[in-house]
Amino acid sequence: MTASAAHVALASHEHESEHQDQATRTLLEIRGLEKRFDLSGDFLEQLKFRRGRLVREQSHVHAINGVDLDIHRGEALCVVGESGCGKSTVARTVMGLLRPSAGEIHYDGERIDHLESKALLPFRKRMQMIFQNPYASLNPRMTIQQTLEEPIRLHQPGWNREQIREKVAEVMTSVGIAPDWGVRYGHEFSGGQRQRIAIARALAVDPEFIVADEPISALDVSIQAQVLNLLMEAQRERHLTYLFITHDLSVVEHFGTRVAVMYLGRVCEVATTRTLFAHPRHPYTQALMSAIPKLEDDRPQHIRLQGEVPTPVNLPSGCVFHARCPHVSERCRREIPRLIATSDGGQVACHAVEEGRIS
Template identity: 60%
Template sequence: MNAQKPILSVKNVVKHFDISGGFLDQVRFKNGRFGLEKITVKAVNDVSFSIQKGETLSVVGESGCGKSTLARVILGLYPPNSGEIYYGGKRIDHLSHEKMLPFRKKMQMIFQDPYASLNPRKTVQQTLEEPLRFHHPELSDAKINGKIELVMEQVGVDHAWIRRYPHEFSGGQRQRISIARGLILDPEFIVADEPVSALDVSIQAQILNLLMKAGRERDLTYLFITHDLSVVRHISTRVAVMYLGTVCELARAEDLFATPLHPYTKALLSAIPIVGEKKAKHIKLKGEVPTPVHLPTGCVFHARCVYADDRCTAEVPGLVTLNNGTCVACHAVEENRIPA
């Protein structure tokens, strides 16, 4: 890692959702009296990390661990309950819609479902020209059409498709159009939220190669959200592993796959099938996954961890940086209680 200022910094970000409903939904009869009870989903809890320009940071974890919520908080689609987000050294989490507009051009998102993220009533031409006309009203029609043609060529979209609608394309073709829309404003930073999970395996490779090629040609920085560990190994500079809204391990991709440290990371990586392996060496976790509504005390993973002790049930572990740069939030690792 270089010592330059990170392009993105996330500091102690928390995002909770109140799902209590209306007044009558909150009424509870407890201990002989009526009262109001709020129900809160604790989606993201005290998450911190930074991303250097040009790298790809992948965020992995089970469904419901807060990956997509974190991505939307970073882009300003959800306001954080607390914490700070900096882009290029400037704090952006508290900005109004108008003051956030200059950053919208620099930060773009590619969504998981290319059909849901494209307006079914707009043609490819309308989809790609809309952000250009909004952010660059000074551009002439000729310049807009030239830029659209260039981006379509870069992502492998046939220019003859420009008058077609989303329903006329396959899933892979729609995702290419979504990527073209993400690139049309020449951003610096892209959040890719499960961009290949809805596609066939053969198409996944094409889209991943397209994203990597665009990253090299445009010097892009990626935050890549996924649960597919084979994809992570292929594209990542560093990897953050999330569990129930917290980052439990953050390491360089080669270090994470060679020597995982956190018990949850070890279990996650053990589930990757290996060609030629006669007997699976899966680590089977005990217990049930807690809900983000009722988080456990102490370490959120302690109820499923074979190395948990009294400290783990009472004290929340913080991210500790080791000599090789890996950050891990685990009392057992800190106390050397996990065998190599």
């Protein structure tokens, strides 16, 4: 073998090893994910008279519009954005609580978005969810013991009563709840205690991936740090991977490994937490970062966005942010930007960044 051939073979082997390593690291892949909610009602409600003619009109809420995301093993990927941007819809679609209108979801190399309930059951054990409202996520007619036993009985049908009780006691202790509280009902606990119970329920089946949909936003500020630290401790001890939905950037800075910024159902930017806070690239991300209160006198001036937020019922053409962007061009109005790789290992969907008009 010649030196050049050996060099080509070595480069090819390195590229293949890198691709395999990336595939091994990636736990969840989301490709071209879309979700639309029908506003039209039944067939008769869709029929309208327009200029003397009977026509059928359909309208939809375009909640997610072509989302691409990779979630790596052991990380906490935070998804941020303003209310209505599609964060929670992504979370619920990933968990199978909503059926996607288009796109694919792959978990550990297997496609799961098209599976029926029975086929999805083995993945339910590996994937768990913590909901936003601890006052609504617990069944008021079940004791805490019954609440925590239910998922174990479903996913471990061969366990006897003693094994189930031991597992419930173990997870209750791990989240700072006394096992003898199991005889009580959810309404007897505070919001922070209820959310600890919800976390214990998610951990009861020993999952490897947890979707947390704004799990601390409904709690008092004094309790939020405790619950957040509990989630971080569980991640270290159980080697968990998180998809963490939040609108609180201070939580992201404390908790997240990487951050995905969404606007009107699309991903604008993906970067490591440190990179995003130090050097945001997308104009929308820059506006978000500038809104964080800081004590420094020399911080950049707060960016005030102009215009109104478009409605997800009638999406704008091209880039969904173009009506409020200070760097808009004609291309932005016509063409939807794709996520492109950046020099610091992130991704950004912006024509102005791609063309070098902004750094």
